[in-house]
Amino acid sequence: MNLESMLFSQGFGARRQCRALIAQGRVTLDGVACTDPDHALALSEGFTFGVDGRVWPYRERAYLLLNKPAGYECSREPQHHPSVFSLLPAQFATRGVQCVGRLDQDTTGLLLLSDDGQFVHALTSPKRKVPKRYLATTRHALDTAQLDALAAGVLLHGEARPLAALAARARSEHVLELTVQEGKYHQVKRMVAAAGNRVEHLHRERIGQLALPATLAEGAWQWLEAADLALLRS
Numbered sequence: 175m176n177l178e179s180m181l182f183s184q185g186f187g188a189r190r191q192c193r194a195l196i197a198q199g200r201v202t203l204d205g206v207a208c209t210d211p212d213h214a215l216a217l218s219e220g221f222t223f224g225v226d227g228r229v230w231p232y233r234e235r236a237y238l239l240l241n242k243p244a245g246y247e248c249s250r251e252p253q254h255h256p257s258v259f260s261l262l263p264a265q266f267a268t269r270g271v272q273c274v275g276r277l278d279q280d281t282t283g284l285l286l287l288s289d290d291g292q293f294v295h296a297l298t299s300p301k302r303k304v305p306k307r308y309l310a311t312t313r314h315a316l317d318t319a320q321l322d323a324l325a326a327g328v329l330l331h332g333e334a335r336p337l338a339a340l341a342a343r344a345r346s347e348h349v350l351e352l353t354v355q356e357g358k359y360h361q362v363k364r365m366v367a368a369a370g371n372r373v374e375h376l377h378r379e380r381i382g383q384l385a386l387p388a389t390l391a392e393g394a395w396q397w398l399e400a401a402d403l404a405l406l407r408s
């Protein structure tokens with residue numbers, strides 16, 4: 175692959191824009207500006223390049239994890255709040271990265287994004303039943319009847335069958351740990367309401383075996399590495 179095609183594949187704009195970046199000496203290889211768009215590259219594992227002084231790894235597909243703050247919509251065309259894409263470098267939207275399922279604007283925590291359609295589908299398909307663990311802060315104190323109802327299944331408006339949590343446990347009087355395998359609209363909030371309580375704040379802390387890293391600040395993102403992807407597939 176040549177330099178121009180590589181930049182294009184990574185989302186640094188239309189081909190014309192990639193050629194301009196290169197011509198302007200803003201693209202570096204091993205720290206040295208390369209102004210030849212046809213420069214041939216050996217894209218081995220660990221290949222990096224620089225744009226405007228920032229070093230990027232080459233990734234055939236982008237797999238990202240974002241610690242989503244409240245007040246952001248999981249859409250590229252948000253209606254009422256800024257988009258989660260405003261928290262990411264622009265090239266990710268350009269290369270077609272999308273959210274792996276959606277969190278409500280006021281929900282915080284683990285959000286995956288990717289431009290690998292098969293990966294997105296595998297994690298969101300109802301058939302795959304990937305467990306997602308949430309922490310819900312509730313308005314009223316939790317009790318056994320609510321936890322039992324969530325585990326046994328609650329019938330939500332518009333659903334043919336009751337939805338049961340894979341696990342429902344009180345971490346404290348007002349903090350519910352709830353694991354669900356579907357990804358229905360407002361699912362956790364609706365399930366908790368159907369069990370007789372109300373979600374005041376919702377946070378996703380785990381998808382499959384992958385947990386939100388404790389070291390990742392709110393609003394910050396990181397690449398998913400091979401070990402993270404293996405956890406998601408296990």
Ligand code: URA
Binds near residue numbers: 276277
């Ligand atoms: N369930 C909800 O109600 N909201 C979310 O954002 C995610 C799961």
